[in-house]
Amino acid sequence: MNVTPAASVEAPAILVEGLAKRYGSGPTAVDALREVDMMVQPGEVVGLIGPSGSGKTTLLKALGAVIEPTAGRITLGGEVVYDRGWKARDLRALRRDRIGFVFQQPYLIPFLDATDNVALLPMLAGAPNARARERAREMLAALDVAHRAGARVAELSGGEQQRVSIARALANRPPIVLADEPTAPLDSERALTVVRILDQLAREYRTAIIVVTHDEKIIPTFRRLYRIRDGRTVEEAGEGRRFD
Amino acid sequence: MINLAAADVRAGLGRYLLTGAGLGMLIGVTLTMAGVYRGMVDDARVLLRSAQADVWVVQRHTLGPFAEPSQLHDDVDRAIAGLPGVAATGRTTYSTMQVRHAGGDLRVMVAGFEPGRPGAPAFLVAGRPVTRAHYEAVADARTGLVPGDRVRIRRHEYAIVGLTQRMVSSNGDPMIFVPLKDGQDAQFLKDNEAIRNDRARLAANPAFAPPEVRDAVAALQTTNQSVNAVLVRVREGFDPALVAQEIRRWKHLQAYTNAEMEEILVAKLIATAAKQIGLFLVILAVVSAAIVAFILYTMTLGKLKEIAVLKLIGTRNATIAGMILQEALGLGLIGFLVGKIASLAWAPAFPKYVLALPEDAARALVASLVIAAAASLLGIRAALRVDPAAAIGG
Structure with missing residues (x-):
């Protein structure tokens, strides 16, 4: 167990205990995660690093409630999602309301404009269209892409698309954001901008953000890191370098 | 909630309309075939009506x-x-x-x-x-x-x-x-050669030797x-x-009322043609369904990553299935409208009378929508099988 509880009285946004995930069975079974422990506080941005095949994506999928762990326990925002074979009933609603996703590619819905790509989340949660679009415009403004609100996805640059995808991830004000290599397709400057934005939003909205990355440019910016190797996590202190 | 189908269609309107128009040509052929059959039935009825008879006496x-x-x-x-x-x-x-x-x-x-x-x-x-x-x-x-x-x-x-x-x-x-x-x-x-030939045969036959018998038989043969x-x-x-x-x-003698004559004309005389047209209609319906299914399936395959993202962020399966179904129904509707217009436009060029009945158009509309809905099942199945986990990772 490498978890170091933060010096905070607030309940952790993400708490992972003894998580394991095995694919297949018998002699061909693969243990993607073996004994993963992790804790992320609200408002904290944590890096998750490790070589290819180490289990980063599997961990992210388990945290994103799209695959079922073989063993262990996941608690998100104080609510137990998985516990040794037991799982929460409505994982779809959980993903919609409590988890934001940022991907390596923005994966915006190409037939919607920037506003509706962001507004889709509040709408799925039941917000009226007008209110959802208003929220979307706020988020786009927070990410400095308000001027591209009516643009179709194909009309946006790579950096703008990634900002819109971050706005989408945060549109429902989720307590947790999972970012899967969000800076991979970006140059250094834009990559650092994205991490700075995530850091600002984490502090502003008290969102716990896990950033999976290989990107050497951004790794020094994290104050805390989890290194994953052979399905096991090790907590490390990061450099927490300033963005400027 | 945003109408995802409408947004998707708007984004690729030209391609969508073109696809619908292509389907419409097929539906137009189907409507024309139905119109040809209706025309045959109507021709038979007009033939009977115009004769202004109540009973037809035949051999x-x-x-x-x-x-x-x-x-x-x-x-x-x-x-x-x-x-x-x-x-x-x-x-x-x-x-x-x-x-x-x-x-x-x-x-x-x-x-x-x-x-x-x-x-x-x-x-x-x-x-x-x-x-x-x-x-x-x-x-x-x-x-x-x-x-x-x-x-x-x-x-x-x-x-x-x-x-x-x-x-x-x-x-x-x-x-x-x-x-x-x-x-x-x-x-x-008979033609003149045949009449001359009959006369020669008559003259050569001793059974018709008496002139009055021969003349009587010759008269019967020529009149x-x-x-x-x-x-x-x-x-x-x-x-x-x-x-x-x-x-x-x-x-x-045999005598038929108009109703019986109509039954003969419609049920017997053009029955084979009706079966042929019916089979054509079935084939066209199957081909139309296959085309719509193929189009929707490929459209869905082109959006698998987006569908995975939609599912990951909490979109219901019903919403995604509804999007595909609505696009399919839209194609069916456009196909029907184009088909109806096309069939009316080219009907006068047909040598046979093509009768476009409103009830056939209504049936074609319902059939177009049902076929489109059925054809969307393949695309819906592909979409529902998409794992939201596919959105995460390479």
């Missing part, structure tokens, strides 16, 4: 004069005219043949009729009725003839004096009406005293079915 044990050959003595009408309830009779001949005109030929049904009696041409739209005993004719406008034209029917030339409309045989061949005697000649008269049908108009207050029954009972 016993036949379904004549259109479905089977029928020959009656041309004086049988006098006996029929004396039956109770008979208001008028008209003798007719019907024979489908090629007639020559302006160096070419036309396929027509030549009808021999008696002016002013049942079986005479109705619905004159140009020219005048036949007034002379021979070599004048009234033609259906679809022959392309006009008053003043001349056509050659077997050995004789006829002047076209008038035009009718919608007078075609059950095969769709336009009709030419000639006086009864000319109609009999057109159908029964024609047959008609194909006698049409009967029934007096008001009399039941055509009962009059037909009387004719069958006392005159040893």
